Amino acid sequence: MKDILEYLFSYNTLKKEEAKSIMLQIPRGVFNEYEITSFMSVFMMRSITIDELLGFTDALKETAIKVDLNTSDLVDIVGTGGDGKNTFNISTLACFVVAGTGQKVAKHGNIGASSVSGSSNVMQELGVKFTNDSEQLKKQLDQANICFLHAPLFHPSLKKVAPMRKQLGFRTFFNMLGPLANPANPDYSTIGVYNMEIARLYNYYLQKEKSHFSIVHSLDGYDEISLTGESIVIDEKGTQLLSPQEFKSNKIAEHDLYGGKTKEAAADLFLKILKGEGSSAQNEVVITNAAIALQNTHKYGDFEECRNLAKESLESGAALNCLNQLISA
Incomplete structure (x- = not known):
């Protein structure tokens, strides 16, 4: 995470796959709470990009517990x-x-x-x-x-x-x-x-x-x-x-x-x-x-x-x- 934060603090943004990879690692306990808090704080200092949004959302969907309600007319x-x-x-x-x-x-x-x-x-x-x-x-x-x-x-x-x-x-x-x-x-x-x-x-x-x-x-x-x-x-x-x-x-x-x-x-x-x-x-x-x-x-x-x-x-x-x-x- 240190390398990721240094990269972001230098005004860089994440590619879609990079954003997805980070999000996939969060529930696995790869990062501690201080690292995650610092990571979240980055996006209070600048806007999220569409690639970052796509990557984060894809990861969230990929790791989600599936539910079947027999309809999507919801x-x-x-x-x-x-x-x-x-x-x-x-x-x-x-x-x-x-x-x-x-x-x-x-x-x-x-x-x-x-x-x-x-x-x-x-x-x-x-x-x-x-x-x-x-x-x-x-x-x-x-x-x-x-x-x-x-x-x-x-x-x-x-x-x-x-x-x-x-x-x-x-x-x-x-x-x-x-x-x-x-x-x-x-x-x-x-x-x-x-x-x-x-x-x-x-x-x-x-x-x-x-x-x-x-x-x-x-x-x-x-x-x-x-x-x-x-x-x-x-x-x-x-x-x-x-x-x-x-x-x-x-x-x-x-x-x-x-x-x-x-x-x-x-x-x-x-x-x-x-x-x-x-x-x-x-x-x-x-x-x-x-x-x-x-x-x-x-x-x-x-x-x-x-x-x-x-x-x-x-x-x-x-x-x-x-x-x-x-x-x-």
């Missing part, structure tokens, strides 16, 4: 995290709203590394049991229309670096890898990113890997459609700049998206919103992100039709029922 809504906004768990809530419409969802998530509460934290607090057993995950999918894939159970590299990421407390390049490495390989991915540079890298990657995808970013820095201002939506057809009004919504304030100071508070708010007790602003942002994911499948009509489906899922209690079924499964 949606995932996931953000990179690392936007520093401490929002409530919008993407995860949107997944349950999508599941409440009848669309199957394979949610890939993790504990919060640079935030108070990641999707896995909330699921744990609410009583969801994590597993990497395909039969158990299929049971979740059958009963609840959604299964939850806790990333460290499928990706040895992520498990190895999780304590180091938490100690660092800021985003690292690992934030970029998880959304691209869902072990269920869903047909439809909606991914939120924290800046436009990452959006361009993802667009390059997903154009090669996916038939249907959407990348979302709010121009004021959120890794989702925040409705606090204009948002970028990128899909296989191109790029759009959209206002809250074009999402059939009003502009909302940043404080409406606050997620709380503890994992317990985040879980309480999550459940409150699913029970229909959230504010109109909270409901709007969840419905909007769910609608984009439904539209991305090209199965449910235009955005307005998808928005109506998402709204019905939340307001009828169908989304809440999916959570209850997932817990009991």
Whole structure:
């Protein structure tokens, strides 16, 4: 690792195979935690290249524990995290709203590394049991229309670096890898990113890997459609700049998206919103992100039709029922 670090500290970048080789060695214990931390820190000082992203992601997929859900007709809504906004768990809530419409969802998530509460934290607090057993995950999918894939159970590299990421407390390049490495390989991915540079890298990657995808970013820095201002939506057809009004919504304030100071508070708010007790602003942002994911499948009509489906899922209690079924499964 010393030679690798000296090479990188001299403003060099890694070729795809070099990046892949390093990532493959991390779960094998070849490097100690100080070396891995130094390696992660390099990519806080400069942007990751497309070759590095390809190499790291290929390694993550190659070493992943395989899962067979008997279908790839699945949606995932996931953000990179690392936007520093401490929002409530919008993407995860949107997944349950999508599941409440009848669309199957394979949610890939993790504990919060640079935030108070990641999707896995909330699921744990609410009583969801994590597993990497395909039969158990299929049971979740059958009963609840959604299964939850806790990333460290499928990706040895992520498990190895999780304590180091938490100690660092800021985003690292690992934030970029998880959304691209869902072990269920869903047909439809909606991914939120924290800046436009990452959006361009993802667009390059997903154009090669996916038939249907959407990348979302709010121009004021959120890794989702925040409705606090204009948002970028990128899909296989191109790029759009959209206002809250074009999402059939009003502009909302940043404080409406606050997620709380503890994992317990985040879980309480999550459940409150699913029970229909959230504010109109909270409901709007969840419905909007769910609608984009439904539209991305090209199965449910235009955005307005998808928005109506998402709204019905939340307001009828169908989304809440999916959570209850997932817990009991």
